[in-house]
Amino acid sequence: MPPRKPSTAETSASASQAVARVVDGIKHMITSGDLLPGQQIRQEHMAAALGVSRLPVREALRQLVADGLVVHVHHVGFAVARLSRSEFDQVYLMRRLLETEVIHGLPRPTAGQLAEIESLAEEVERAAADLDLPRMRTLNSRFHMAIFDLSELNLVVGEIKRIWTWALPYHSVYLYDDAGRTRILAEHKEMVTALGTGDMRRLAELMDAHRAGSEAQLNLMLGAGAVPRPSVS
Numbered sequence: 001m002p003p004r005k006p007s008t009a010e011t012s013a014s015a016s017q018a019v020a021r022v023v024d025g026i027k028h029m030i031t032s033g034d035l036l037p038g039q040q041i042r043q044e045h046m047a048a049a050l051g052v053s054r055l056p057v058r059e060a061l062r063q064l065v066a067d068g069l070v071v072h073v074h075h076v077g078f079a080v081a082r083l084s085r086s087e088f089d090q091v092y093l094m095r096r097l098l099e100t101e102v103i104h105g106l107p108r109p110t111a112g113q114l115a116e117i118e119s120l121a122e123e124v125e126r127a128a129a130d131l132d133l134p135r136m137r138t139l140n141s142r143f144h145m146a147i148f149d150l151s152e153l154n155l156v157v158g159e160i161k162r163i164w165t166w167a168l169p170y171h172s173v174y175l176y177d178d179a180g181r182t183r184i185l186a187e188h189k190e191m192v193t194a195l196g197t198g199d200m201r202r203l204a205e206l207m208d209a210h211r212a213g214s215e216a217q218l219n220l221m222l223g224a225g226a227v228p229r230p231s232v233s
Contacts, residue, residue: 015056018056019063023060025050026041026060026064027168031168031169035080035169036080038079038080040076041077043061067162068162069081080169083166103207104200106147117192117195118192120139120142121188121189124143136181147195148161190206191206191210
């Protein structure tokens, strides 16, 4: 009996899985700093690195363009999105306005929800201790999104997530700073405490300080044009 040919549905599912794997792979390269803002993404190199053909790479890049992580320049190709100073400032302005609105309206979390958020904060701390900065950045985003997801303002939270995506290429930058990592971890603990007591006013204040600290560090580093590397003691 001749071997069975895969059905159209199976072929489509396999192609979708390949595209999803490439999307995840490129996102990881961007957030880890392997691909920097403005850096060109060569499809043939990416296909070889991820062990796929150029077709899923091309489709993945189109998805990342739609997400705002990648840009396409005619006759040039794809590159990691790079924010102008004005755009960078606008990202933080929109974050402050939308995040503050969401936080003030948050319900007090259930014991299970609070435990999940606290667990994420602890995972961020472990990643920081291991100097696993890509994992720390990923877990840091999950920690904040778990807080925002407590809100019933799903459309606003969706917009917050989209805005966070625009700044993803820069998120790894401030994590290279030892003092910055220490500050982030301490503020996360205070946020969990405020959330647990239902003190949303305090949580909003902490989030403002948290956001402002990260913005200030990024402004200094990007202004200097340098991306420091982590020190290992």
